[in-house]
Amino acid sequence: MQNIILREGIPRGFFSNLTTILTCSRYHVNRGVDLDNIYMGSDMFSLYGSPDNWFEPQGIGNNGISADSREGFDLEKHSTTQQLDLLHYLNRFPWNCRVQKYLQQHVNIPKNTLGLHFRGTDHNYNDATHGSRVDLDIYLKKLAGLCETNSFDSVFLCSDESAVLDKITNFLIHVCGVDDIIINPVTRITGSAGLHWTNLPFNKVKLADEVILDAHCLAACNTVIGKTSNLINFARILTPTLHLHYTDR
Numbered sequence: 417m418q419n420i421i422l423r424e425g426i427p428r429g430f431f432s433n434l435t436t437i438l439t440c441s442r443y444h445v446n447r448g449v450d451l452d453n454i455y456m457g458s459d460m461f462s463l464y465g466s467p468d469n470w471f472e473p474q475g476i477g478n479n480g481i482s483a484d485s486r487e488g489f490d491l492e493k494h495s496t497t498q499q500l501d502l503l504h505y506l507n508r509f510p511w512n513c514r515v516q517k518y519l520q521q522h523v524n525i526p527k528n529t530l531g532l533h534f535r536g537t538d539h540n541y542n543d544a545t546h547g548s549r550v551d552l553d554i555y556l557k558k559l560a561g562l563c564e565t566n567s568f569d570s571v572f573l574c575s576d577e578s579a580v581l582d583k584i585t586n587f588l589i590h591v592c593g594v595d596d597i598i599i600n601p602v603t604r605i606t607g608s609a610g611l612h613w614t615n616l617p618f619n620k621v622k623l624a625d626e627v628i629l630d631a632h633c634l635a636a637c638n639t640v641i642g643k644t645s646n647l648i649n650f651a652r653i654l655t656p657t658l659h660l661h662y663t664d665r
Contacts, residue, residue: 419480420444423457430624431631431646433461434509436485438653441505443488451508453480460485464624468512475509493644494662495652502653511628518625523632525598530568531637532559532584533630534575535645550643550663552580556587558641558661563592570596572637574630576603600633602626634658 422437441454455477460467467476491499511519525531536549562568571594575581581599588594603623631647634640635654642648643664652658 417450417453419477420449420454420483421457421477421480422454422460422485423482424460424462425484425486427463429646430461430464430627431650433485435491435502435646435649435653436489437509438502438505439490440483440485440488441508442502443490444483445505451505454508455480456485456509457482461624464620469621470511470515470624470628472510472512491649494665495649497652497656500649500652500656506653515625515628519629519632522600522629523636525572525633525636526569527638528567528569529572529598529637530559530562530566530570531572531634531640531642532574533634533640533642533645533648534573534577534580534584535643535647536575536577536580548664552583554663555584555641556591558663559584559587560592562639562641562661563588563594566639568594568638570598572598572633574600574602574634598633600626600629602630 422440424433428436437456437460441451444454445451456467456471456475458466458468458476458478461470532555534552534555559571563571571588573581573584575584585597585599588597603618603626627647631650632654634642634648634651635658637658639659639661640648640651641661641663643662648660652660
């Protein structure tokens, strides 16, 4: 059987690429292609570097029929559990040993943790996929309500905007009375450009490592507050039972 090579049509964020690889794999498998004959091309993740920085080499190839990785993308804005039933396809593209070790060392989330992902920067505009930026007050209102009605052991925060994290941390301490706050020491930015689009001299492999880490930490939480994003989608792929409170719904 001829190999299918999934290629990047346009440069996109890390989990935008990865979720389309998974949905496209499902698309081809449903049409009779063996999953072992589906590969991601070496041009995937062009904003970050070669995919062998993160994935085992047996899932990467360039010899076969080229297919746009967006073909077969079937996720809605607020995807259903059935649409995000993609773990089987994710197993075709496992993290390499370096990433697995990195995650084992850095994912330390207590079982009963409330997670919050604030998606800002390039979500300042309105489009069919991501919607418009959600005001921080909506996140804080949901945060206060969940902290009041639940007994969480800790709160995990992630965002690519440093100023926003400062405001949420201050709110948790002084309004919600929460002081067990977990924040990964990852790269952040000010302004409206997504980290992956910026011209600043960031180490792009490190940026991908950090977004992978944040996604796995969110997936380890009990409950998550967030808006539509592929990072949230990936956390739901890893943990289908994740209790998610959308801020843009």
